[in-house]
Amino acid sequence: MPIVFYFPAKILYKWWINWEVWYKELEWIMLEIIPPSEVLKPFRAMEDTFTALWPIYDGPNWREKWCEGELDLGPAWVSFETVSIEGQIHFYLRCLKDQQNFVESIIHTHYPDAEISQTSDYTQNVPQNVPNKDYDIYGEDYVFLREDPYPIRTYKFFEIRPEEIEAEKKIDPLPNLLEALSKVGKGEQVWFQMVICPILDVDVPWIKAGKDLADKIARRPSPPKDKTIAGETFRTIVHGTVPFENEAKEESVIPPEMKLTPGEKEVLAAVEEKISKLGFKTYMRVIYLYKREARYAPNARIFRSYFLHFNTQNLNSIRFWGATRTKIHYLFRKRRLYTRKKNIFSKYIKRFTPKFPKRVGPGICIFNAEELATVFHFPADTSKLPPSVPRVAAKKGGPPPNIPFE
Numbered sequence: 001m002p003i004v005f006y007f008p009a010k011i012l013y014k015w016w017i018n019w020e021v022w023y024k025e026l027e028w029i030m031l032e033i034i035p036p037s038e039v040l041k042p043f044r045a046m047e048d049t050f051t052a053l054w055p056i057y058d059g060p061n062w063r064e065k066w067c068e069g070e071l072d073l074g075p076a077w078v079s080f081e082t083v084s085i086e087g088q089i090h091f092y093l094r095c096l097k098d099q100q101n102f103v104e105s106i107i108h109t110h111y112p113d114a115e116i117s118q119t120s121d122y123t124q125n126v127p128q129n130v131p132n133k134d135y136d137i138y139g140e141d142y143v144f145l146r147e148d149p150y151p152i153r154t155y156k157f158f159e160i161r162p163e164e165i166e167a168e169k170k171i172d173p174l175p176n177l178l179e180a181l182s183k184v185g186k187g188e189q190v191w192f193q194m195v196i197c198p199i200l201d202v203d204v205p206w207i208k209a210g211k212d213l214a215d216k217i218a219r220r221p222s223p224p225k226d227k228t229i230a231g232e233t234f235r236t237i238v239h240g241t242v243p244f245e246n247e248a249k250e251e252s253v254i255p256p257e258m259k260l261t262p263g264e265k266e267v268l269a270a271v272e273e274k275i276s277k278l279g280f281k282t283y284m285r286v287i288y289l290y291k292r293e294a295r296y297a298p299n300a301r302i303f304r305s306y307f308l309h310f311n312t313q314n315l316n317s318i319r320f321w322g323a324t325r326t327k328i329h330y331l332f333r334k335r336r337l338y339t340r341k342k343n344i345f346s347k348y349i350k351r352f353t354p355k356f357p358k359r360v361g362p363g364i365c366i367f368n369a370e371e372l373a374t375v376f377h378f379p380a381d382t383s384k385l386p387p388s389v390p391r392v393a394a395k396k397g398g399p400p401p402n403i404p405f406e
Helices: 002-025 042-056 062-066 097-110 165-170 174-182 206-218 244-250 262-274 297-310 333-350 369-375
Strands: 028-034 078-085 088-096 115-119 135-144 188-198 225-229 232-237 240-243 279-291 318-320 365-368
Touching: 028 097, 042 097, 042 188, 042 369, 078 174, 088 097, 088 174, 097 115, 135 297, 135 333, 174 297, 188 297, 188 369, 206 262, 279 297, 279 333, 279 369, 297 318, 297 369, 365 369
Parallel strands: none
Antiparallel strands: 028 088, 028 115, 078 088, 078 188, 135 279, 135 318, 188 279, 225 232, 232 240, 279 365
16 A cells, blocks of 8 residues: 555645645745836846846755755746736836845846836736636747757847947847837736746756757767677777778768758857857746727737747747647637636746646746847837836936935
8 A cells, every 4th residue: 555655645745845835935026127218238238137147046955855845946936027008018027035135136237227126916906817707818838849959049140240239229129029019008918928947957958958969960970889799899880880990991081060061050050059058947928918898819919929030940939839828729619718718827927837837848948048138138228119118217326425424
């Protein structure tokens, strides 16, 4: 009996101590960020912000994992969110209460004029039983089209001349997104969340997968292995099994990398550059919430259009994931659609993974800091955007250091 019940008891214990004990003790807060009216280098500043956030990683040891209930990657996940509520745009960041000072210091370092304030969670301002007779939703999660080591098109592609700041201001897909979000009408809301969690290769071996992919693209031979057949030593190399004395004859004079086409060289360089930077386990989700009489279907696809700027045929693409999309084609359509809408709405509010309680696997992508900054950053010049885009109107300064107090 102990052998039979060991595995289900282990699963139930882990669930109880993870989600009923440890997780419920965490205190989450919502920060609203009002960006400055002008950001000189929006992409690079945001990339360094994500890089500076990576140290929140804190993997648990055996005692923390099995006695205190800490999850495998710890509480190290932060949600960056862009929201349009009837055309009014907001930038939010959700993190733990004890991470607040650390997160605010990083943002103020890169955006000194930004305003950060703690606010209530906007998801609590709508009925929590959506969908209902008054409100309905459309939601979808986003995933990579190819394996994680393939990068998306990053901000470097949009820089005609990286040394010129003006180029960064002019070539940026974000203003198109903000313009579309500003036109969301009365009774409609569009929510986007990008939840990130720093990882090591021992947590998710994406760097090893990237190196294996790079070796495959470059046609690099695998390490030779010796074996003995009928008393004679042979060495296995990439093109077969040959004796030692014939090995030199079989090897090509031209290195494999020199045989690559221009397209293969581009893919190889992109893969190797992606795995050279810090990685984050990431999942993205969009909710289109609307009163039934105010529904405007194209608003549900605003972020699809935005993600098209980062898609390529030879590298990677961001697409919606059909497994969680609130659209059903066959068998018990109404009941299954209702259940799927409830699930994606609940997971958005809780910031849970698409396949909760699974925290790795389908629905979760590996982004590096450069890719994250490409998808989420603040606009370069808010004065040229619609009035609904938040901005800091004037710089604020503290009192002089030598002011008398008495």
